[in-house]
Amino acid sequence: MELKEVLLRRKSCRAYEERPVEKEKLNEVVTAGSLAPLGLPRDGKPHLTVVTDPAALKMLGGAFGPDNDIIYGAPALIVVSCPPSRPGIPEMNAACVVEMMALTATDLGLGNIYLYGVTAALAQNEEWKRRLGIPEGHTPLSALAVGYAAGEAEVCKEWKATLGENRV
Amino acid sequence: MELKEVLLRRKSCRAYEERPVEKEKLNEVVTAGSLAPLGLPRDGKPHLTVVTDPAALKMLGGAFGPDNDIIYGAPALIVVSCPPSRPGIPEMNAACVVEMMALTATDLGLGNIYLYGVTAALAQNEEWKRRLGIPEGHTPLSALAVGYAAGEAEVCKEWKATLGENRV
Numbered sequence: 001m002e003l004k005e006v007l008l009r010r011k012s013c014r015a016y017e018e019r020p021v022e023k024e025k026l027n028e029v030v031t032a033g034s035l036a037p038l039g040l041p042r043d044g045k046p047h048l049t050v051v052t053d054p055a056a057l058k059m060l061g062g063a064f065g066p067d068n069d070i071i072y073g074a075p076a077l078i079v080v081s082c083p084p085s086r087p088g089i090p091e092m093n094a095a096c097v098v099e100m101m102a103l104t105a106t107d108l109g110l111g112n113i114y115l116y117g118v119t120a121a122l123a124q125n126e127e128w129k130r131r132l133g134i135p136e137g138h139t140p141l142s143a144l145a146v147g148y149a150a151g152e153a154e155v156c157k158e159w160k161a162t163l164g165e166n167r168v
Numbered sequence: 169m170e171l172k173e174v175l176l177r178r179k180s181c182r183a184y185e186e187r188p189v190e191k192e193k194l195n196e197v198v199t200a201g202s203l204a205p206l207g208l209p210r211d212g213k214p215h216l217t218v219v220t221d222p223a224a225l226k227m228l229g230g231a232f233g234p235d236n237d238i239i240y241g242a243p244a245l246i247v248v249s250c251p252p253s254r255p256g257i258p259e260m261n262a263a264c265v266v267e268m269m270a271l272t273a274t275d276l277g278l279g280n281i282y283l284y285g286v287t288a289a290l291a292q293n294e295e296w297k298r299r300l301g302i303p304e305g306h307t308p309l310s311a312l313a314v315g316y317a318a319g320e321a322e323v324c325k326e327w328k329a330t331l332g333e334n335r336v
Contacts, residue, residue, distance in 0.1 A: 001170065001171065002169065002170060002171070003169065003170070003171050003174045003271055003272065003275045004200075004272075004275070006171045007200055007203045007268060007271075007272070008203065010203070010205070012205060031327060031328065032172075032175055034328070035175045035176065035178070035325060036267070037178070037180060037267075037270070037282050039282070039284060088256075088259040088284070088309065089284075091256040091259040091260050091263070092259050092260065092262065092263035092284070092309075092310060093263075094260070095259070095260040095261075095263035095264050095267070096263050096264075096266075096267050096282070098264075099204070099205075099263070099264050099267045099268070100175060100267070102205070103171055103175075103271070104171065104172075104175070107171045107172070114205050114207070114264075116207060116256070116257075116260070141256065141260075142260060157203060159199060160199065160202070
């Protein structure tokens, strides 16, 4: 759909259907992530890890306890991990990748939400990082949960012009 | 235009025409920035400062010396500054805002580039921050330079499916 409609439709989805996301759609989402601008790419590019295994998702979602699913039952989680660079650069790069993916997921009719709690938990667990195939030396920094939204999707925002007087 | 086309057309523009950007277009770009997802918004939201004054742009562009214009002669710079929050959150929020704006600028036919060198320089200069109206306690973290690209805009990327086997 048109960019503007995508921007207005994107919202954080916190309830998902159980049905899995088609691999073709995950592919589109990941491809969009690869089109993000990157700062200092010579320090190494972000790595995307697509997690769809129910046991792995349960492990990640329950990182802060079994009664608090921090990935909201999403059937897919795309983890963005980055190598070290100058302060702030890995975080900004990860965010750019996640946003390209979030918009594309929205365009494909998929609910989605930008998460970092789950990556903060993952970053501190060497065993989980190894099992998920996070590259050596990379830090998981952000993730996008993706799936079919439980409940109706609706345009929930309005285009409100916000520019005041120029500051300078 | 369609989201996918915008994603493919967006690229870092490093040469601009002198003509200013219409205020209506800057307004659209800033409005898109306001639609970005934010982590921990209770800590305070990003602030956008639109700089179009030639003297201020020259000051910022020459932060690392007069022979190295770090904003590439762009006629407008939108600085994103954020209040303190948990580690990494302000940087990720700023990046999300900049990306929404970068895509919208692309959609409007404007060249653009995500910059942080200029905000790193600005962050260390209290006098400049005051003159530009950066809110007290905010740190400039990222910026989008915007203008009409000198030279032809072209679709420079291809949609290449990149998904390998799921890791888990």
